[in-house]
Amino acid sequence: MELYHFSEEPDIAQFRPRPAPAFPHLPPVVFALDRERSPHYFFPRDCPRVIYWKAGWTTEEDARSFFADTAAPKIAVVESGWLDRIRGCELYVxxxxGDSFVQMDGSAGYYVSTETVAPLRVEPVGDLLGKLLGAGLELRFTPSLHPIRERVVASSVDFSIIRFRNAAAKP
Structure with a gap:
């Protein structure tokens, strides 16, 4: 099994475990993710985003409400102010x-290792907008992530909310 890590740094020879501020209960770890959730990270590192999709437990009402106007199985929502940074970002995968990693969160696709890990390879991701659209995501831009975050969290859809601490202030 191969796992992935995305960075704007092109030359990391080893990934050493370190504390994860978003998960203070964990010991120092190296994070990686599975192929299915890789598109969640086709963004600049600090870009706040809300990504959601139907799960086995999603109600018919929520499925209609969140997916009525799309054929995409997954929707990524980003603040409009990040468009130029996404266009200009040089990202590496x-x-x-996967042998030293254990699954931490199946929904988010997170895996962690408490060992220092050397990558098998590093490659540029390329055109992020093209990669996102090629992955079958619907990409939406909005002035504020707060309304969609509140709707998603209160619903039965599955979701990943990444770097929300960097979102613009609530209007």
Missing amino acids: YTFA
């Missing part, structure tokens, strides 16, 4: 062997 690091590939790891």
Whole structure:
């Protein structure tokens, strides 16, 4: 099994475990993710985003409400102010062997290792907008993430909310 890590740094030779501020209960770890959730990280590192999709437990009402106007299975919502940074970002994907990692969160696709890990390879991701659209995501831009975050969290859709601490202030 191969796992992935995305970075704007092109030359990381080893990933050493470190504390994760978003997960203070964890010991220092190296984070990686599975192929299915890789498109969640086709963004600049600090870009706040809300990504959601139907799950086995999603109600018919929520499925209609959130997906009535799209054929996409997954929707990524980003603040409009990040468009130019997404266009200009040089992002790299690091590939790891999965043998030292354990799954931390199946929904988010997170895996962690408490060992120092050397990547098998590193490659530029390329055109982020093209990669996102090629992955079958619907990409939406909005002035504020707060309304969609509140709707998603209160619903039965599955979701990943990434770097929300960097979102613009609530209007």
